[in-house]
Amino acid sequence: MKPIPLKRDDWRMAAVVARREIKDSFRDWRIMTPIILLTVFFPALMNFAAGRMMAFVSNYGAQIIATQLIPFLLLVVGFFPMSFSLIIALETFVGEKERKSLEPLLATPLTDYQLYLGKMIAVLVPPLLAAYLGMAVYLVGLYVNLGWTPSFQLLGQTTLLTTVQGVIMVAAAVVISSQTTSVRAANLLASFIIVPMALLIQGEAAALFWGNHVGLWWLILALSITAVVLIRMGLHLFKREELMGRDLDEVRLGWILSEFWAVMSGRRENNGRYPNPFRWYRQTLSLIPQLGRPAATLTLALLGALGMGVALAFVYRLPPDMLASFTSERIAANLDQLQIVARGLPLAIFMQNVRVLVLMALLGTFTFGILGILVFMLPWVIVGFAAGQIFLAGENPFLFLVATILPHAIFELPAILLAASAALRWHLTVIAPPPDRTLSEAFVATSAEFARVFIGLTLPLLLVAAFVEAYITPQVLLAVYGN
Template structure:
């Protein structure tokens, strides 16, 4: 084992020594390790005193752990800069080529560099945390709960891993540090949002929620590492020489993937769409499983968030709940475009979210209605409406079209994420995104839009009547 990773350790050692000799890296790390925690100690002392003076003890209680998290985060933010320098910089200076001609495996180089760019900021973060803890203990007598300390240590590590693995992905797509820095906003902005969310958690005081953050970050880091390894290879690193925006090439790639050799709409359906749907069958299967899972989650949520007894009475629903629905525009022809537009908006939003999260957020969005259906199905079942009747009345008439549409759209979003995480040989991220977007467009234009139109018609015109008939028979 050690023998197999020895080359990676050699690479890491060289990089570490190199960093130690670079004052531009060492100076900020030293400041963030020794001076910044002291400033945070001072801030904690003053703010706790201030908060207590005005009876805001809870703010004071939450402030110290919050600053503990901040002290850990600041030094690891340097890891992003070091990573961009290490990966994109070495590519730009051409010093990576002799390494690529050596017997090093791609993953040796990746792992060695990953370790080297993470170690100094992490050591700095942990030393900073220690300095801060000693300071707050001496000045305020505060000690961290071991569980909180472990959470912060783990959180700091996975945040660094996410930033560095994200930086590698960015670096593989550029030929200069400048370009990599520009693309780094794709890492900085989400991390800024994450920090805000974590700050809310810290002031909320529900520290267990941090484990969910850690879990989510581990998942994202795993996908980023997978993408990084997929793209951090000799072919990609030296095969690309320019960062040129080539719109014509992008259009050609899209058209090639979307239209292929098809002639006419019929031919396109028979060859292109069918081929893409066949390729998407694993995604469809996964979506179907998640679909069932979403119902399960909905059912489970009824225990966590129960509806007070008596609030929802099935008898009322049976007798008067649906009366006068014909008066509502939504349940007439006018409702068809409204419902269709709403569903399409969800699909497009899911796609956009999926683009930035390997499909994860997009899938969560499109599955949300199924969680809600699962929730209400079980709630109504508990109130006396059999589950089959609920489905037959409220879901199935339009669901016959809508559920396949959502499964198809979800599988297209999943495929986009999968293609990013596991690129085809010799395919850049840009090409992968364009081709998977073309596949998405094929599925959406060829099947999802027509299915959603049919579903909207059914939902406006048929479902309410079926529901009325079933509930009042």
């Protein structure tokens, strides 16, 4: 992924665009009237609700419930003005394009980066100021009416959450506005922004209610990374030539299937002719060097998952009777029972691994690869947890890992790493497509390359690993832990 060369002059010119757009927004009564109402009326309503809630619960001696819910109302007060930013953001490009007011701005000598940043800052500033003002009005009302003041940590967390959520909504909405051809389509796609953010507010409410401030700091970090990814994605995808040259969106299913098959079958690299199997495998193996960075990322995730599993084992120690099942004698006894069902294990193991990898690939397509990485990490967390429990049971965890994991991991780990790396490369194409391809072309091509790696390399290795895990790994375990 290439770095974005932003210079000081880019920020200066973006500020020029932002000032122009902000002045236009403040002059538009259709924008300012709802913002002012949400800033003044809604905090007053929340103050009234907080007062009634405190009066109600005080009759039952449950003031702590209202005290824990008051910070949630502070989040809601900041969220409502920020949600209004979606309307402004969706109008930034596609709305002006429909009104024929975008062409003069696109004709200026501004770069795509400067124009995009200026538009995004202009959309973000009015709702963000309204959110801060609304939160201030709400806090002043609480102090006057109830004498309640937030702690410095709580105030900082709610302010940061409001800011980061606003940046995420604006960045995502501006990306949608720059990639759609009508305001109607942009408004329909906006539901993919507002619904997750509304669900996120509920999760934040639960964290505030239980006082989980450490979890909120981690959430702020995750949301900040998401905001940076969305901003970077918009900078990579925005091209004024495509914005003016695209008048109609259509799903070209035939083109998608033909492009996918051309890349997966190897016809694209073989001048339109089907390659023989040896040439197809050489083409597929040539994709492996392109998986270097995704593989390095996943290797770090694997090591982190193992460490997390070990840490969880020490935090959540199993009871002594359950720890006894990790001793050498119990492991050998369990292996004797395993031999009874060994014949049906290879197919079951193979299908389970295939299902997990397909699920990982599908989940990552709409989460920028995040859910795919989490699915990849989950088995290694379990392995680390088991190794930690083995240590707590008085056994050698390294001997356990070598005996239970290493025999089939020689084949299974490269297979999983290849598939996961190809899937992550496919998922990240949405954030930064190659400069010589459109987003749709790059997305279809990398999905086909994932299919090549999965079918040509991963499936054969998984099949071998399944037989090794079913027949050889138990024998190694018997040799290590048997009498």
